[in-house]
Every structure is written in structure tokens, then in C-alpha cells.
Amino acid sequence: xxxxxxxxxxxxxxxxxxxxxxxxxxxxxxxxxxxxxxxxxxxxxxxxxxxxxxxxxxxxxxxxxxxxxxxxxxxxxxxxxxxxxxxxxxxxxxxxxxxxxxxxxxxxxxxxxxxxxxxxxxxxxxxxxxxxxxxxxxxxxxxxxxxxxxxxxxxxxxxxxxxxxxxxxxxxxxxxxxxxxxxxxxxxxxxxxxxxxxxxxxxxxxxxxxxxxxxxxxxxxxxxxxxxxxxxxxxxxxxxxxxxxxxxxxxxxxxxxxxxxxxxxxxxxxxxxxxxxxxxxxxxxxxxxxxxxxxxxxxxxxxxxxxxxxxxxxxxxxxxxxxxxxxxxxxxxxxxxxxxxxxxxxxxxxxxxxxxxxxxxxxxxxxxxxxxxxxxxxxxxxxxxxxxxxxxxxxxxxxxxxxxxxxxxxxxxxxxxxxxxxxxxxxxxxxxxxxxxxxxxxxxxxxxxxxxxxxxxxxxxxxx
Amino acid sequence: xxxxxxxxxxxxxxxxxxxxxxxxxxxxxxxxxxxxxxxxxxxxxxxxxxxxx
Numbered sequence: 166x167x168x169x170x171x172x173x174x175x176x177x178x179x180x181x182x183x184x185x186x187x188x189x190x191x192x193x194x195x196x197x198x199x200x201x202x203x204x205x206x207x208x209x210x211x212x213x214x215x216x217x218x219x220x221x222x223x224x225x226x227x228x229x230x231x232x233x234x235x236x237x238x239x240x241x242x243x244x245x246x247x248x249x250x251x252x253x254x255x256x257x258x259x260x261x262x263x264x265x266x267x268x269x270x271x272x273x274x275x276x277x278x279x280x281x282x283x284x285x286x287x288x289x290x291x292x293x294x295x296x297x298x299x300x301x302x303x304x305x306x307x308x309x310x311x312x313x314x315x316x317x318x319x320x321x322x323x324x325x326x327x328x329x330x331x332x333x334x335x336x337x338x339x340x341x342x343x344x345x346x347x348x349x350x351x352x353x354x355x356x357x358x359x360x361x362x363x364x365x366x367x368x369x370x371x372x373x374x375x376x377x378x379x380x381x382x383x384x385x386x387x388x389x390x391x392x393x394x395x396x397x398x399x400x401x402x403x404x405x406x407x408x409x410x411x412x413x414x415x416x417x418x419x420x421x422x423x424x425x426x427x428x429x430x431x432x433x434x435x436x437x438x439x440x441x442x443x444x445x446x447x448x449x450x451x452x453x454x455x456x457x458x459x460x461x462x463x464x465x466x467x468x469x470x471x472x473x474x475x476x477x478x479x480x481x482x483x484x485x486x487x488x489x490x491x492x493x494x495x496x497x498x499x500x501x502x503x504x505x506x507x508x509x510x511x512x513x514x515x516x517x518x519x520x521x522x523x524x525x526x527x528x529x530x531x532x533x534x535x536x537x538x539x540x541x542x543x544x545x546x547x548x549x550x551x552x553x554x555x556x557x558x559x560x561x562x563x564x565x566x567x568x569x570x571x572x573x574x575x576x577x578x579x580x581x582x583x584x585x586x587x588x589x590x591x592x593x594x595x596x597x598x599x600x601x602x603x604x605x606x607x608x609x610x611x612x613x614x615x616x617x618x619x620x621x622x623x624x625x626x627x628x629x
Numbered sequence: 630x631x632x633x634x635x636x637x638x639x640x641x642x643x644x645x646x647x648x649x650x651x652x653x654x655x656x657x658x659x660x661x662x663x664x665x666x667x668x669x670x671x672x673x674x675x676x677x678x679x680x681x682x
Contacts, residue, residue: 178667178669179664179667179668180668180669181668245670246670247670251670288631288634292631294632296632297631297635298635301635301638301639301642304638304639304642305638305639305641305642307642308641308645308646309641309642309645311645311649312645312648312649315649315652481670483666484666484668484669484670485670490666491662491666493668494662494665495665495666495667495668496656497656497660497664497665498656503652503653503656504653507649507650507653510649618670620669620670
């Protein structure tokens with residue numbers, strides 16, 4: 166695009182470029198999430214059996230549908246980079262906003278790290294060459310995608326659209342290739358999931374399965390980070406987010422059905438490549454290679470979206486001086502938050518080289534669930550302070566406050582599940598957020614220009 | 630073949646990493662800090678949205 170080739174300074178301001186449409190929003194959200202179908206969700210089978218993995222697919226689907234509905238309403242009104250951070254700042258207050266931005270940066274950076282490790286491990290597993298390590302592939306994934314993000318958001322999300330669509334279509338091809346309408350031809354669901362082994366650990370296993378059931382949809386809320394770069398936020402964000410959620414619900418159901426019908430739950434719960442393995446088990450070389458490539462593309466799309474989102478959250482913190490304003494620089498040619506992208510690059514590389522996949526995934530999930538818990542409270546406050554007829558909304562979600570209550574309850578269950586599996590990490594992260602909040606309140610907040618941070622031209626909230 | 634791909638991955642990472650550092654240096658020395666950090670949240674919305682329901 167010509168606008169990306171020459172320095173573009175409007176007056177004395179350089180801002181992010183508004184070039185995205187609903188398709189890009191879909192590509193950002195689904196791109197981040199789809200890797201969860203290729204690995205991650207299946208560990209819930211290890212926690213509670215194959216049926217537990219299906220039950221959490223539905224219940225966590227309910228959690229994320231609530232997230233998508235709530236997010237669509239608030240973001241269609243607070244259309245600013247930083248997404249939930251900007252929402253929290255205007256609706257709850259600066260301390261909540263600071264914490265939410267950190268949840269976002271942690272969730273996306275750790276997910277990016279997990280994606281890069283997955284991609285490296287998948288290539289090493291395919292190659293089967295002695296002495297070949299995943300390090301070079303991890304480095305290339307993170308650096309190449311950071312470069313793409315550095316060069317511009319339009320190309321970044323165009324690439325994401327194409328590779329996400331290919332990965333998604335591969336799941337559809339696999340689904341129809343195994344004749345899902347004929348049990349016994351290829352699929353063996355009746356033999357593999359029986360009343361005797363469907364819930365091997367009972368209902369506590371279903372609760373434990375929430376910890377990894379999150380992976381069916383983790384990251385769909387990332388669509389809001391594009392708010393400042395879409396041409397029509399009030400229209401594009403709800404369309405893109407809700408279409409993404411529908412897409413993912415279909416993909417999750419197809420993935421479970423095919424995998425649970427091809428693998429016993431004992432294996433399904435521990436493999437790192439459920440869909441690639443499903444491709445192998447069909448006996449078709451085409452499906453095996455297709456699912457191998459799709460696994461790589463899904464990991465790439467996810468890491469790409471995560472770099473985009475983490476950088477915008479970090480950039481927003483700098484712009485409001487919650488962090489040094491140095492981070493709020495926008496590249497005058499490419500119109501991207503280039504310093505934030507570059508700052509987070511070595512951090513992601515360091516974690517990718519020292520952390521293992523399970524640790525990275527757990528940190529990402531924990532930060533994500535903290536954020537969803539905030540969202541359930543946030544929407545209640547939003548509707549109370551600015552009732553329906555007080556400000557214009559691009560989208561109004563139905564059945565309020567049912568989605569907020571459902572979201573909060575499912576978050577509590579998920580916290581309990583995480584506590585069962587990774588209690589020490591949960592306590593360590595909560596302690597970290599508590600200490601960093603003290604730092605922000607007693608030290609950093611004095612640098613913030615308090616009046617300038619509230620930018621939405623809204624009327625005074627009700628009761629104030 | 631895979632070892633060659635691995636070495637190629639290191640090389641691409643190094644080249645793009647250096648390119649980004651070079652571009653960062655060039656941009657930071659060509660534009661003032663005031664211009665680079667001049668972005669403001671919600672500027673377009675402030676103009677477009679009147680919030681008259």
C-alpha cells in the first residue's frame with residue numbers, strides 16, 4: 166500500500182492506521198485460537214476422559230460466547246487500542262486497567278511462546294533427525310512474525326486470514342474424509358467412548374478438565390485489540406468477533422468428534438498432536454501431510470495474532486504513561502507500535518528458550534481467566550453507569566445480566582480446576598499481580614496525566 | 630535437508646533482527662520524540678461520536 170511506503174504524519178500527529186475490516190477481525194480472533202484445536206484441548210481428556218472433554222467443550226463454549234457478547238458490546242463503544250485495558254480504564258479505574266493490560270500482555274506473550282515451541286517441536290517430530298533441535302525454528306517463528314507485525318497491520322492480518330483459513334479448511338476436510346455419518350467405517354466412537362470409560366474420574370474429572378478445555382477458544386477476545394485500526398469499530402468488531410466464535414464452536418465440535426472416534430482417551434489426553442495423529446490414523450498420506458502443515462499454520466497464525474495484541478496492550482500502557490511514554494511511539498511509515506513490538510521480542514525469545522510448553526500454557530490460561538473474571542464485573546458496572554439509552558452502542562448483547570453471571574460462575578470453576586492442577590503457579594501469579602499493583606499505586610501512578618487518560622466523550626456516569 | 634532448514638532459520642532470524650534494529654535506529658534519529666509519541670487514544674471517535682441517542 167502506498168500509504169505504508171512514505172512517512173505519513175498528519176499535522177503533528179502519527180497514529181495507528183485504520184485499514185482493517187470484519188474479515189481481519191475474524192482472522193485475528195480465530196487465528197489466535199485455532200491452534201487450540203490442534204493441541205491443548207485434548208489434555209482435558211487426560212483430566213476427565215473423552216466425555217469430559219466434550220462437556221467442557223460445551224460449557225467453555227458458553228463461557229466464551231458470554232465473553233464474545235460482552236466484549237462486542239463494550240468494545241463497539243470503547244474503540245481504542247488496548248481493548249479490555251481501555252474498557253477497564255473508562256469503566257472501573259486506572260488500577261484495574263493496569264492489571265488488565267498486564268493480563269493481556271502475559272496471556273498473549275505466553276501463548277506466542279507456546280505456539281513457537283509447538284511449531285518447533287512439530288517440525289522436529291516430523292523430521293526425526295538426530296541432533297536437530299527446535300531452537301532455530303522457535304527463533305525464526307518469533308523474529309519473522311515480529312518483522313511482519315513491524316511492517317504493518319494490514320499485511321499481518323491478511324497473512325493471518327489466509328493461513329487461518331487453510332488450517333480451518335483442513336479440519337473440515339478431515340471431518341468429511343472420515344465419513345462422519347457412518348460409524349464403524351473409519352470412526353469407532355461407540356467402541357472408544359463407552360459408559361464404563363466415558364468419565365473415568367467422575368464429575369470431579371469434568372471440573373478438572375476445565376483447565377485445558379479453555380484451549381478450545383482461548384484468545385477470541387483478542388479481536389478487541391484491533392479496535393483502533395478497524396475502519397468501522399462499531400460494525401466490524403461485533404461482526405468479526407461473533408463470526409469468529411461461531412466458527413470456533415463448529416471447529417471444536419468437529420475436532421472432538423473425529424479425535425474421540427479415532428483415539429482412546431488415554432492416548433488422546435497426552436498426545437501433543439491430536440489432529441495430526443487423527444490424520445495419520447486415517448491411513449491417508451494426504452490427510453497426514455495436510456494436518457501436519459495445518460498444525461504449523463495454526464501455530465503461526467496464533468503467534469502472529471499474539472504479537473499484534475501484546476504489542477498494542479503494551480503500547481496503550483505507554484500512551485497513558487502507565488509505563489514510560491517511550492513505548493507509545495508509532496512508526497511514521499508503517500504506522501505500527503514498533504518499539505513495543507521490539508521490546509516484547511527478546512522477552513518472548515527468552516521464555517521460549519527457557520520455559521517448557523506446559524508452564525507457558527498455564528501462565529497464558531491463568532492470565533486469560535483473570536481477564537474474563539474482570540469482564541463479567543466490568544459489564545455490570547458498564548450497564549449501571551451508562552444504561553442503554555445514555556450512550557450509543559454499536560451492539561447491545563441480549564439477556565443481560567445472564568451472560569455476566571454465567572461467565573463469572575464458569576470462571577470460578579476454571580480457577581478451581583487450575584488450582585487442582587497448578588496451584589503453586591496460580592498463587593505465584595496472583596501474588597505477582599498484587600505486588601505490581603502496589604508498585605503502580607504507590608510509585609508509577611504519579612507520572613500519569615490523570616485528566617488526559619479518559620478520552621471517551623461520554624456523559625457523566627449515572628450516580629456521579 | 631532438515632539441518633539446512635535449521636541453519637536457514639537462524640540466518641533469516643539474524644537478518645530480519647538486524648534489519649529491524651537498523652530501521653529502529655534510523656526512525657529514532659530521523660523523527661523527533663514528540664512526533665513519534667504523538668498518538669492519542671480515541672481521537673477519531675471524539676470527532677465522530679456525538680453520543681446523542
